[in-house]
Amino acid sequence: QDQIKIGVSIPAATHGFMGGLNWHAAEAEKRLEAANPNIDLIIVTADGPADQASDLEDLVSVHGIQALVVLPFESEPLTEPVRAVKDSGAFITVVDRGLTDPSIQDVYVSGNNTEMGKVSAEYMKTRLGEGDNIVILRGIPTVLDTERFDAFMAEIEGSGINVLDNKFANWNRDDGFEVMQDFLSRFPDIDGVWAQDDDITLGVVEAVKAAGRDKELFIVGGAGMKEIVKGVMDGDELVPVDVLYPPAQIATAMDVTVAHFVSNGPVRGSYILGSPLITQENAAQFYFPDSPF
Amino acid sequence: MSVSAHETGKPGRSFRIDLKTAGPLVALIALCIIGYSLNPAFLSEGNIANILTRSAFIGIIAVGATFVITAGGIDLSVGSMAAFIAGVMIIIMNSAVEAFGVSIWTVLLGCGSSLILGIGAGFINGFLTTKGKIEAFIVTLGTMGIYRSLVTYFADGGTLSLNSSAREIYRPIYYDSILRIPIPVWVFIAVAIIGWVLMNRTAFGRYCMAIGSNEHVARYSAIKVDRVKTATYILQGLCVSLATIIYVPRLGSASSATGVLWELEAIAAVIIGGTMLKGGFGRVGGTVIGALILTAIGNILNLTEIISNYLNGAVQGVIIIAAVYLQRGSLRAGKRKAAE
């Protein structure tokens, strides 16, 4: 019988979250191809929006894919290239970052950046109050970073918590470390840190420990890196919680797409994965010791 | 006894010219064979059109870079400059749409501002390098940061998107073909030919080589060194703006991720093409082939699944080194043969 080719286009593993995403994609490929001999998944990784647009062209022109699972580098620039794939007749599953024209996609699987920011802020409010000080370390200036940040700021507003400053730490441990060091030398009184991403969190933790200020503040990260989840599970006081932004969503998307071809009914719709707060109680269910992330 | 020098010279010369083009070409052909053997679809018309269209961006920018490098300079800012120009173009076109509605003039306005920005940005690089007497590396590293920041700032950390009705009009510039050849490829061809003529058939090209080879000599030969150097940066800016004009309709947006690392790719295309990084010797034809080689490598990596995605960069690195080695090798072999 005919091989069904499904293209999977994702950003390259340039930082922790994307690394996790790449890992989950590769695992899902192995699992799905083993379970469905007539399915061929082709994973391509891109270094930027233009590069990803090229990948999409190649998936169509060289591989002749019947379906596409795509995590767009950026929403707007990839909308037209994905539309072109759609026009070639392929089934489209969009992951994480929505296209500007949602009518293109057949399936949408996503984490929720707004909720992530909101959940983080809600937790801050449970621990801190009027007159307490926090600092924020952001990712790379992009839409999803802005979504998280804006949602956080909206939620924190009116709580009386002072946001001392926010700086970009580029979803990078080294930058997290250095930016936090500088926050520490700048502000004598910090009660909480929103690091937004677990790579950044790891850098922040080291900076705080090195400055010996780990007793006076706590850190909220994000994404669900296994080291952090493990810490939460073990009752770490410096990083007491984490907010999930699951890299496994790519596997979900691939599952759903394969299901469209191998199950009976057509698959359609949106699968929005929530951003639950990971606490000591529920941490075990978010812990993947084999994942690199 | 006076052996007429130029007569004996002739055959050697045409032979040498063949070799010059042959070097990078050999590498490109080898790549094509690899590509075809991995997946015959590599040589399908659609795929070839894709490769050519894609290489147009880097290729056009690299043609400009050939002049800068030949004259002994370097421009690290081209990628950010492209992002910046794309961003400003989009802002201008969007406001034009708001004010006057959509028409072909919207696009022309955008293209016009792109050209002006490119020339201006190039001039700034050139001016700081020549009159400010600051190393080109530092100047363009600085402007690289500046342009990238500015586009992030304009986009408020997000993406600047072109108004969709303007995009409708603008879209064909990237996606349409004339005589079955995509428009970006036509632009690339035109830029390459003009670049080649400029480099090899005008005094300007000679001056670039002379300056890159020995600035004193150029100065003593009454060449206006600063002016020519500035002109190379302006030319570079112009090329960036042309590349941006065909880039914007492709993705219809600009953000801080636009054009990241293009500078490295452009310089690599130039060097793979046989131009010397230290200046003095430039080959526009080689640059074009260099850009094709780089694009083809990326394309070939998408053709097959035999290599872990994580190793893409490694394969790319090996191929680039091998391609240049092959090219230099065939050149050396050729020279040896010529000497016999």
Added chain:
Amino acid sequence: MSVSAHETGKPGRSFRIDLKTAGPLVALIALCIIGYSLNPAFLSEGNIANILTRSAFIGIIAVGATFVITAGGIDLSVGSMAAFIAGVMIIIMNSAVEAFGVSIWTVLLGCGSSLILGIGAGFINGFLTTKGKIEAFIVTLGTMGIYRSLVTYFADGGTLSLNSSAREIYRPIYYDSILRIPIPVWVFIAVAIIGWVLMNRTAFGRYCMAIGSNEHVARYSAIKVDRVKTATYILQGLCVSLATIIYVPRLGSASSATGVLWELEAIAAVIIGGTMLKGGFGRVGGTVIGALILTAIGNILNLTEIISNYLNGAVQGVIIIAAVYLQRGSLRAGKRKAAE
């Protein structure tokens, strides 16, 4: 009439040395004044220790780059090389812990393998450049991709983390101080002094300058050009491995994001320090100050709120250009004075 050359020479010479160091120093002092006026915490002991410790990585790598660039080469692979070495170190130390348990030997094993890897990687760059006769730019662009891919591959796209008990032993190398000066700073000081001596007080340094300023002359002067050039790349590899040895205990991990763009920072530090990109003239002291300037700029931007985050890159760019301009300017003014 034959003026005894070296006698009249002395004063002029020492004067020029003062100026050479003065250029970048002036820029650094200006930066410190700006930093202090924006936030007095800039000159707090803790912050100064932070700046010094941070600049150690780039600084140590840049000292190596000074030699490569002085001898007319370039090494774009240092950042990826650091990530690669860090990754392999961690893998080796983790397996050692599994096999033999944790002891000080685990760390020594890690450091030993780092040194071997650094030397090996440097040798490969040098060998391909000299014997393969491939442009340094291409060779190191290639190895840059290769090392980065390999670390991504080893880490399975994620992060390689050092076993926590090994980390406990290793940690002090980054975080402890001797005589209130952090250990990385001591290493940096040592590397800088050794580098300075090598460059200015040994035949090797002289050879690097000779090769960078005119390779023919070097060859005719009985200098083993290929060997010296290869040695500069090995030295660079060694510096990268030292930087990695003090980097790993900081976060105890390596990933594909480690060391991204360090090559650009290292080269920028070298050029800001007054070494010429075209080779022939190297200043280790300037490089050290260049690294401090770069780190201080980042630090100052973190210490103030007056600038939109989005514009950090722009401010950085402007400061770098201004710093180099200032430095060259003060040098020119000094020369003019000397000439009068």
Added chain:
Amino acid sequence: MANAAGETAPAILAANRISKSFGEIPVLFSIDFDIHPGEVHAIIGENGAGKSTLIKILSGLEQPTSGTITYDGQTVTLPPNGEAEAMGIVVIHQELLLAEHLTVADSIFLGRELTRNGFLRLREMREQAAKILDTLHVHVDPDARINTLSVADKQMVEIAKAISRDARVLIMDEPTAVLSVAETETFFAQIRRLSAKGVAVIFISHKLDEIMELADRVTVLRDGQLIATVGNQDLTPDSIAQMMVGRELSNLYPPKHEPDVDAPLLLSVTNLSAPGLKEISFELRRGEILGFAGLIGSGRTAAAEAIVGLIHRTGGAVELRGAPVNFTEVSQSVAAGLAYMTKDRKGKGLLLNVGLQPNLTLLTLAKHMRSGFLDGKSEVKALDRAVRRFDIRARDASVRVGQLSGGNQQKLMLGKMMESEPEIIIMDEPTRGIDVGTKQQIYHIIAALAAEGKAIILISSEMQEVIGLSHRVLVMREGRMAGVLEGAEIGEAQIMRYAAGIKQGGDDERISA
């Protein structure tokens, strides 16, 4: 001051009370100088006397500190950067000014390319270049890149470039320093043709016979002062030398001491072949000076470079003190006591952007180490020694070598090579650009070295020098040995006959067209 007879036309270019200082250091003091259409005016003087500086001022490259320039009777400020060429003032500089990556034709037309509608007329430029090169009997391909040419060919390209321009005043700074007799002859023929057409020619040379042959008037500079301007008819080589050096010059060449016939063989070369070189064989004994003569491009340099390992040998054998050697790097030959001094001091000999001391010791740094580190004191001592031995005149030791006068660069390079204390010395054009006074010193040094038991190969285009110093002369032609002359055979006519290919082999007189 005497003037050349019969000159009626007014001066086309004149310097009036020109002074020049570099920083605080005065180089020229109130010089008066003029040149008339059709006149050949030579400037002579010791190394560092200020000749090159004066012509730089006369061509606008340097601005005088005080004094004025008149051109065509008008007081003018000459534009810098070679723009004076547009006014008809064309210069050949002492230091070759060619961009290494350009082709010969490109170089000849650099800065004034022939264009049509903005496009280069390549074929026309190539043809014109070929024609000019042909009139100079230069056998280089107009499409060859400059970096593939030998120094002498580069010099000829410079000459071609200069005479191809529409010059009213042609200024030449030691154009003949690396040319041999034949090239010099064709070159002079062109100069005479130009001056007959009314071009004013200013000419600097250290070869006094050339001055006598070509110049109508001679201006002598010493230590930046104008000594005299004299008409040719009032001159003898001796009187010129006297004016230049300020003392009597007798015995330019020291007496020859024939080496022992059974002195040990130091170097023996059999059938040496390399690119541009075919089957060279010769022997060199202790205490012997072997001259290498030939036209430019005849392969003398190639022979030397093949021996020391600078170019790859394709055949033949070299024996040093009876043991076969095959050097692949200069360091090996230096370590074996065999040193080669290049004639290309700018491209291969000296680092122009650093000072005297690093240049002097670059070849022999190992000698200036103390426990692994460079010993600055020892380097200073070496410089001191070389300055005294070779009379190197730098007004300030901090100057970069590129700022030294040409002759002093040459002396520095001699000093650099001698630092390695070689037993066998190959000198390529050792007195290139050196004034007569110093030449005499250097000849005596060479003779003394031979007398000490060193063996010397002297490659020189100055035939008198080869004749005056060598015990034997090997004449090369087109990469081959044309013949070896000994004892009384050594003479200008014989050498020329071999070099031009009129006579071949050793004894048999075969005429080859």
